[in-house]
Amino acid sequence: MASVVEAEPFSNDPNRLWKEWFASGKRICKKIVAPVEFQEPIHRDKVRFVCISDTHEQLDKLLPHIPNGDVLVHCGDFTNTGDREELEEFNKAIGKLPHPYKIVVAGNHELGFDETEDQSQREEKFQGHGTKEGYKLLTNCTVLHDKMIEIYGVKIYGTSWHPLENFTYYRPRGNPLLDKWNLIPEGVDVLLTHTPPLGHGDLWKGEYRWGDVDLLNTIEHRVKPKFHVFGHVHEETGVTTNDHTIFINAAICSHDLEVINLPILFDVPLKPGFTKS
Template sequence: MTESIDLSTDPNGAWEVLKGRLTVDIVEPLPVSTPISEDKVRFVCVSDTHVKTDDMTHPMPDGDVLLHSGDFTFTGSLSEAENFNKWLGSLPYKHKIVIAGNHEVILDKDSCMKPRPAQEVITNATYLQDSSTTVYGFKVYGAPWTPEYHVMAFNLTRGEPLREKWRKIPEDVDVLMTHGPPLGHGDLTWRGDRAVLT
């Protein structure tokens, strides 16, 4: 009998075992200048703006739905979150959907002494946390969880604690928003480790 290895606690090992079995379709983003088509829905995806929305060198692309996958604050303060919400209110997208990242301490009841309810802070977008919404017939699900990294927001131990969150994802989801990357795609850190959401 072969001893089984829990690859959910070893993303580097998981990649070595699974890389030959994964099928990935690369989606090339449209150039920012591409006109919006009446018979299509354009999703604009962004994350890790870290209070830099006032300093962006390029305007946000045109689109129908804005998806922000977390880390809109830097220190996780209420004022940073409120400024982000104000920025969201200035954007012309018909729908705006936001999840938290590991910097949004103010929204995480387990890492903040006085957390604020997200619905009070993010009023200019739909905030998702282990929940979904539907726009233009597409079901969008958001989960902010990441593997433990220092003392940050929405961090869980690799293995069963994270698997418990991933089991909540419905099978009929069209768009999955997470703060971290999938295995083998954008997850390689400068140290050579994989920071995947296992």
């Protein structure tokens, strides 16, 4: 039976925990190259995933550079404020892509998606923005939130919670956020979140660790997915591993919201009894 994950002491001080765990070598984080190169053909016995995140109303500019695959995943912040016009433009753009399956999780900028949000806590510039139940406008993709979907036998779970205050889907670090990670079932092959775990693709402005320690513990001690895809920290696009899970920060835009990165690809071998035909 998998270990029960309890809230980590000092969860509110990710920098301290990173120094204690990663800088000391107690936890593993190795930078690696992208699992699949763009020119590699799509295999009949493998499911090709194409990963993007944090396109911030720039998806149209990226379209010519997105390779085909079986599953496209977008890990949030496809808008800047979640307003209806932004959602309609994103839905139109993602509808142009040929991928048979398009899976999306919302980010902190998809204002209005989280019905539990205390909107009075938003920054002034975000007041009055967003679309209630805006995810219903996204008819050209499947939106996952605290939900799992199975494609070609591959189990994919998506969730949008994060620890950044004053935005939609915010929960404080510690037990409130861990309660959401505890909803992630075991047996997941591909985990999609908006926020990174501690230590993997989470360094903001070269100084602050934005990753969540309880998400890391959930991944390493209980769920143990083959892949974890996220975004949120624009400066840290790339791939790392702890020698079991491959972590992918798929952020596309720079902090200035310019398209500077390409999608990241990976393959999942088909399980016995499953085909893509």
